[in-house]
Amino acid sequence: MSSPIEDRCLQKGLKMTEQRRVIARVLSEANDHPDAAEVYQRAADLDPRISMATVYRTIRLFEDCNVLERLNFGDGRVRYEEASREHHDHLIDVKSGKIIEFQNTEIERLQREVAREFGYELVDHRLELYGIPLSGKQTASEEQ
Amino acid sequence: MSSPIEDRCLQKGLKMTEQRRVIARVLSEANDHPDAAEVYQRAADLDPRISMATVYRTIRLFEDCNVLERLNFGDGRVRYEEASREHHDHLIDVKSGKIIEFQNTEIERLQREVAREFGYELVDHRLELYGIPLSGKQTASEEQ
DNA sequence: TTATTTGCAAACTCTTTGCAAGCAA
């Protein structure tokens, strides 16, 4: 039983050890944005033969292979998510910590425009919105 | 000779030591986005009686008083800039590391709209654009 | 078989903290 991340590693010719398979599965199955310690926790639950050092080495390997994306919401923890998924930005609920993923093509278009105004071609961007729930309103998402 | 940050600290009733005055001046005079080590370097050049611990404590103090803003461009270094200045976002030249500050009210409006769609009131945001210079073009800014 | 990967523990980097001495108000 392989995971999407494992498949991408195989395509790239990486040697797949049991530890890497487990970590790939943890990351593929994560619907949230775990940090290294959380990845280790979940991987160790599946297979206790995994060490923290291997988690760090594997995370870095996956990053270098562009199968994993590093997130940094400025709270001191580096978090990760699968990189193969469709592009999106993040809306963070500052009360609960809940993270909502969204896309907005109009904002993306304006970003390219801003970059071009300054003489640049946009190659990447990072957009995070921080919000508090509107009073008396149900939030529009149930994602974690 | 006081600096804008020192003035704001005095308004807030902070006890101003020589160390705090020097660090405030370093931060007020910085046109770039120094990290803690760079702040220490510049402060120690002005007054060798300053320790790294004091730099960290003072940076935190200034942050808590909202005279200093924490930046995180995802390169593993936490950087700072004076918080009293007008709001802006950052365009990072990935070739040279140059950082350009910009404002775009249309993007900001769309951000509030996105947040509201999900049932949130936008309280903060972080937007960073990463670009490479358009070939054959002069970049539109000389800022560092 | 053999080059790569792993676990362990030590090392490293960045940041925070306890404490006695120093200083601003």
Place this chain on the structure above:
DNA sequence: TTGCTTGCAAAGAGTTTGCAAATAA
């Protein structure tokens, strides 16, 4: 004077690395 601030060195948190044993291909 007196409570806040400092420098120092030690402690923490998070991450990386050297090395011998284990393992995928």
